[in-house]
Amino acid sequence: MTDKTSIPEDRIPVIVGIGEIIDRPKEITDGLEPLDLLEQALRRAEQDAGAKLLGEVQSLDVVNFLSWRYRDPEKLLAQRLGIAPAHCSYGPVGGESPIRYLHEAAKRIARGECTVAAVCGAEAQSTATKAERAGVKLAWTPFAHDVEEPKRGAAFQKPLAVKLGVFRPVTVYPFYESASSAHWGQTPREAMAESGTLWSRYSEAAAQNPNAWLKRRYAPDEITTPTADNRLIAWPYNKLMVANPSVNMGGALLLTSLARARAAGIAEDKLVYPLGGASAEEPRDYLLRDQFHESHPQNAVLKAAMDLAGGDGKKFDAIELYSCFPCVPKMARRTLGLSADVKPTVTGGLTFFGAPLNTYMTHAACAMVRRVRNGAKLGLLYGQGGFVTKHHALVVSKTPREALAQETSVQAEADRNKRAVPEFATDVSxxxxxxxxxxxxxxxxxxxxxxxxxxxxxxxxxxxxxxxxxxxxxxxxxxxxxxxxxxxxxxxxxxxxxxxxxxx
Ligand SMILES: CC(=O)SCCNC(=O)CCNC(=O)[C@H](O)C(C)(C)COP(=O)(O)OP(=O)(O)OC[C@H]1O[C@@H](n2cnc3c(N)ncnc32)[C@H](O)[C@@H]1OP(=O)(O)O
The missing domain is CATH 2.40.50.840 (OB fold (Dihydrolipoamide Acetyltransferase, E2P))
Known part of the structure; x- marks a missing residue:
């Protein structure tokens, strides 16, 4: 490990501020719109940093949101904040994107391109759905009907998959669930038990997180047993085993250089250092995968993250494994060499903390910062998007190391491991x-x-x-x-x- 003094302090990126907001309006019409949630989360992040940094933001990434549509939301947000960042971006759909933005913002600071960066995301799906179901009009910024709907995974699937209803995450991830458990030699009962125990652990973390939507522990049986309130969705998933998008939340992180943080008088124990990360992806049409019991890009990304931990997944003392559905952390913890008693989250998971669509990992990053500030030494943030499609990991630490690497794609490694993809046929016998x-x-x-x-x-x-x-x-x-x-x-x-x- 290089002594931190060997890197110029103005090229060492640090996360200095985190802000979250959860909105549970008594009346639907009181519900905050995503733009309000974004602004408030950012103001809270500035407050948390304890330094007036928002006005200096030169890099602003806004995570894609789907509960409301604006024309150029990143520009509307910048206007509200009275800033004109050189990098001002609103990204495409992807659950991994908050981690990618954090990593890119850190790289930008390491290259000396900017000194203060912000990453934020928000959703108000609970209010939007309730208003729609009740036929209530919301006094929000008018919905931008003239802006095209962002393309989601469903747009890239084969007609037969669409016809059979297996073109949404909730009906596609089951293919990974069943293929992976069979590959590991589990009976469906054993696989279900592993999911229940793992998910229960996510709920334990949510119960401890003041920003979670469902703040209580759910027992494994309660999660895996179908009931009227926990209805079957797509085998083997009940409602309590899938992401819950019906939430209203905003999250934000502020990054700067170590030099600027010190000049601003931000306490050393608030600083969390991104050490590096990796990314890789699969084709968006999931039927173009070679198999469904593992994900080569997931493996490559997690192995690269492990390399930053001396090649040993057990070195991470705080972990967030993306959790839209159980198969994702089940595969990930095996790749990391972690046993079934893994603590897979610092946040609470997409079912219990809640799944503000693409921006869950913004909140996970906030929870990770809290955890590192409270003593964890090495944290892993693993985000995923699409249908086990896009993968990004970021390693954070209490102490900095060598200069942040700029080339971090592990696509070649993922592709090298891919075996032949079978031809897809529709007229068969x-x-x-x-x-x-x-x-x-x-x-x-x-x-x-x-x-x-x-x-x-x-x-x-x-x-x-x-x-x-x-x-x-x-x-x-x-x-x-x-x-x-x-x-x-x-x-x-x-x-x-x-x-x-x-x-x-
Ligand atoms: C890479 C990726 O991240 S892929 C993941 C992408 N996300 C998904 O696929 C989301 C999957 N989940 C869903 O689509 C939904 O949760 C569904 C369809 C399963 C259920 O949603 P709905 O039909 O709207 O739920 P329903 O009408 O039965 O109940 C709504 C209530 O249940 C809650 N709820 C909805 N889904 C869930 C869930 N998965 N777990 C727990 N509670 C839930 C809502 O918060 C709401 O509570 P409230 O009345 O207190 O506000």
Missing amino acids: GMGKVESFTVLYGRGGEVEHGVVMLRTEDDRRTLGRIAASDTATLAHLLNMDRTPVGSLGEITMATDGVPEWRVG
């Missing part, structure tokens, strides 16, 4: 072997239909439907003691042009 599967449920808990991802006899990939009336095949898929992954059945083309699959 013969026997099909299950690569993974899910079952989709309606609001009342009734099965809508099942979906299997299959390999054909000539090793092409396809998707097959299981009709709700095919109870034998559904029972085969939902057997808790034996995974259906790897099992064979017959594919026939239904009259609507969709492949159907029947076990046996």
Whole structure:
């Protein structure tokens, strides 16, 4: 480790301020709009830093938000703050993006391009949904109907995936859940138990976080048992196993150089140092993946983060593993070499803390800063976006090291590990072997239909439907003691042009 004095202090980036706001209005019409939440979070971050830095922000990144639409929200925010940052950006959709922005802001400071940077994000989905359901008009900045809706993962999927309903995160992640647990030799019951225990641990952290939406511990059984309030969504997920976007929150972080922080008189024990990180991604069409039991970019990114911890994941004494769905931290903790008793979060997770869409990791970074200020030495922030698509990790520390690396993509490493991708076929017949599967449920808990991802006899990939009336095949898929992954059945083309699959 290099002595920190060997790097000029004006090139050492530090996180100096964090701000969060959670909005639970009594009346829907009192709900704050995202722009208000952004501004308040930033003002709180400045207050937390204890130095007047907002006016000096030269790099402003606003995380994409989906609950309301503005034309150029980053410019509206800058206007409200009375600043004109040289770098003023509103990013594309992606749950990893707050980590990417923090990392890029730190790099900008390390290059000497700016001295003060801000990263912020906000959502007001709870208020927006409640207002829409109640037909109430909100006195917010008028919705920018003339601005195009940002492209989400669903826009990049194959027509057959869309037709079968497996084009949203909540119905695609189950493919990773079932394939990974089968690969690890778990029965579905064991896999479910691991998810319940892990998720319960996320809820424990949320219970301790004053900014969480659901502030109580949920027992593993409570999470994994379907009830009227915890309805089945897409097998194996109940509502309490998936991200909760119905929240109103804002979060912000302020970064500066060590030199500026010292000049501003910010206390040393407030300073948290980004040490480095890594990024990589998959194609957005998830059916172009080689397999579903691991993610090569996730592995590459986490291994690079581990390298910053001397090659040992156990060196991190504070960890945030992205948690839109259980398979993400389940795969991540294995790559990090951590056992099932891992403490996967400092925040509370996207179910219990809440999932303000792309900006959960802004809050995770705030929680991580608190944790490091309170004594943790080495923290890992791992964010993910899309359908296990985009990955970014950032390592933070109580003490600085050598100059921040500028080239941090590990895409080549991720791509090197990728095996052949099977051709995708839509007109298929013969026997099909299950690569993974899910079952989709309606609001009342009734099965809508099942979906299997299959390999054909000539090793092409396809998707097959299981009709709700095919109870034998559904029972085969939902057997808790034996995974259906790897099992064979017959594919026939239904009259609507969709492949159907029947076990046996
Ligand atoms: C890379 C990535 O991050 S991918 C992740 C992207 N995000 C997702 O996929 C989100 C997945 N989750 C969802 O879509 C939703 O949670 C759903 C559809 C499962 C349920 O949402 P809704 O149908 O609106 O919920 P419903 O109408 O039943 O109930 C709303 C209430 O439940 C709460 N709620 C909604 N979802 C959840 C959840 N997953 N866990 C706990 N509580 C929830 C809401 O806060 C709301 O509470 P309130 O009445 O106290 O305000």
